[in-house]
Amino acid sequence: MPERPYTYYDFTLSICSTCLRRVDAKIVFEDGRVMMLKHCPQHGFEKVLIATDIAYYKNIRNYNKPSETPLKFNTETRYGCPYDCGLCQDHEQHSCLTLVEITDRCNLTCPTCYAMSSPHYGRHRTLAEVESMLDRIVENEGEPDVVQISGGEPTLHPDFFEILDKAKARPIKHLMVNTNGIRIARDFAFAQRLASYMPDFELYLQFDSFRPDALEKLRGKDLTDVRKKALEHLNALNLSTTLVVTVQMGVNDDELGAIIDFALQQRCVRGVTFQPVQVAGRNENFDPALHRITLTDVRRKILEQTSVFQPNDLIPVPCNPDALAMGYALKLSDQVFPLTRYIDPALLLDNSRNTIVYEQDEVLKERMLDIFSTGISVDRVEENMKQLLCCLPQVQAPGLTYDNLFRIIIMRFIDAYDFDVRAIKKSCVHIVHKDGRIIPFETMNLFYRDDKEYYLKTLQQERLSPVL
Numbered sequence: 457m458p459e460r461p462y463t464y465y466d467f468t469l470s471i472c473s474t475c476l477r478r479v480d481a482k483i484v485f486e487d488g489r490v491m492m493l494k495h496c497p498q499h500g501f502e503k504v505l506i507a508t509d510i511a512y513y514k515n516i517r518n519y520n521k522p523s524e525t526p527l528k529f530n531t532e533t534r535y536g537c538p539y540d541c542g543l544c545q546d547h548e549q550h551s552c553l554t555l556v557e558i559t560d561r562c563n564l565t566c567p568t569c570y571a572m573s574s575p576h577y578g579r580h581r582t583l584a585e586v587e588s589m590l591d592r593i594v595e596n597e598g599e600p601d602v603v604q605i606s607g608g609e610p611t612l613h614p615d616f617f618e619i620l621d622k623a624k625a626r627p628i629k630h631l632m633v634n635t636n637g638i639r640i641a642r643d644f645a646f647a648q649r650l651a652s653y654m655p656d657f658e659l660y661l662q663f664d665s666f667r668p669d670a671l672e673k674l675r676g677k678d679l680t681d682v683r684k685k686a687l688e689h690l691n692a693l694n695l696s697t698t699l700v701v702t703v704q705m706g707v708n709d710d711e712l713g714a715i716i717d718f719a720l721q722q723r724c725v726r727g728v729t730f731q732p733v734q735v736a737g738r739n740e741n742f743d744p745a746l747h748r749i750t751l752t753d754v755r756r757k758i759l760e761q762t763s764v765f766q767p768n769d770l771i772p773v774p775c776n777p778d779a780l781a782m783g784y785a786l787k788l789s790d791q792v793f794p795l796t797r798y799i800d801p802a803l804l805l806d807n808s809r810n811t812i813v814y815e816q817d818e819v820l821k822e823r824m825l826d827i828f829s830t831g832i833s834v835d836r837v838e839e840n841m842k843q844l845l846c847c848l849p850q851v852q853a854p855g856l857t858y859d860n861l862f863r864i865i866i867m868r869f870i871d872a873y874d875f876d877v878r879a880i881k882k883s884c885v886h887i888v889h890k891d892g893r894i895i896p897f898e899t900m901n902l903f904y905r906d907d908k909e910y911y912l913k914t915l916q917q918e919r920l921s922p923v924l
């Protein structure tokens with residue numbers, strides 16, 4: 457019989473990358489890669505690269521755990537996912553991290569900016585608006601794990617410190633500020649004031665490359681000196697910092713190992729978050745559906761480019777395993793001990809088995825599960841990590857603190873090409889909309905920003921009375 461050139465693996469729903477209407481999609485394995493095949497009645501057939509590591513992709517399914525929901529949902533499930541955000545009743549994960557965009561303005565105009573920020577775009581949110589957004593997060597989450605003050609560039613907001621005070625006055629476990637570091641580099645007194653918000657406070661600092669030409673491409677500007685000066689200030693203050701690397705194929709994907717090695721040398725740096733991004737077709741030969749950098753590419757490149765981590769150190773995060781991979785290491789003076797490898801991932805979630813090679817195995821298992829279950833919430837990690845270390849007799853490390861933890865995260869955001877309704881329901885990085893809805897980061901950028909909502913209404917209407 458005639459044979460197909462692929463192996464059929466799964467069925468899901470996606471959206472057409474042109475009209476954003478919901479379409480059926482198949483997941484298939486072809487030439488060692490995971491592909492999505494979908495068809496829009498109006499715009500035809502699409503084939504999209506999803507992952508370049510079939511074994512890892514299949515393994516994602518082993519990291520599912522019961523969903524944790526928010527205390528309340530904000531919208532009805534009416535039009536079908538992803539047109540009901542949110543969060544609607546149908547969502548399968550609460551907000552592990554919620555972004556509050558306090559301004560549209562930025563002192564850069566990065567070509568990669570999803571929010572289209574610039575010095576003149578949009579406006580700052582008023583203090584009252586920001587407070588009501590913070591209140592909405594607290595209503596939904598009770599004690600939110602991580603709230604990230606973002607923008608635009610949040611440090612430009614005239615009431616920036618007042619906003620931090622307002623956030624700190626609420627029961628938020630861990631507060632982060634997402635920044636390009638320009639203000640921190642230029643003004644040490646500003647950095648000092650930021651440091652006064654510790655503990656449970658951390659910076660998410662843009663850090664993409666050591667090469668001026670790559671920075672020009674990603675940020676529109678050579679920011680080498682800004683990065684250097686910002687880190688100098690943050691190291692002096694030991695202000696907890698995560699370096700955030702936007703990874704673009706052919707631009708900086710050969711620097712991932714060097715960035716990790718550099719990060720390990722910085723006193724203030726607690727980890728690196730890698731975010732693969734796609735560029736829309738600027739080049740006619742560039743097909744954004746097939747020439748994509750996937751989570752598995754980033755993971756493979758990290759493993760190839762650094763000797764610190766092995767494959768069993770970078771594993772899916774159960775709260776949102778399609779989008780997040782994570783690895784922990786201990787930083788002890790000039791030595792690094794990867795931790796994730798000490799756990800057999802097959803045992804991590806398998807309740808039916810109880811033989812594990814370590815002493816106090818049940819405790820160890822529980823602790824690791826706890827750590828990974830909290831996803832990107834870092835506040836509970838220190839406590840868990842201390843307890844975990846009791847279970848690893850070979851690591852002698854008294855007096856450990858959060859400073860000793862080093863964390864690698866790969867955070868991949870679904871776009872219109874690789875959109876998968878199965879996976880989006882587990883999205884756990886959310887944005888609080890100015891009208892109070894809590895919206896997954898990915899669907900926000902596709903449907904719920906001001907310039908997109910008009911079109912969304914059309915799609916919603918069609919769902920109620922489909923055009924034949």
Ligand code: SF4
Pocket residue numbers: 536537538539540541542543544545546547548880881896899
């Ligand atoms: S992504 Fe989540 S909140 Fe949005 S429509 Fe789907 S289930 Fe609802």
Ligand code: SF4
Pocket residue numbers: 562563564565566568569570571572573574607608609636
């Ligand atoms: S620094 Fe951030 S907010 Fe500003 S333009 Fe660049 S990506 Fe956008």
Ligand SMILES: [Zn+2]
Pocket residue numbers: 472473474475476477496497498499500
């Ligand atoms: Zn279409």
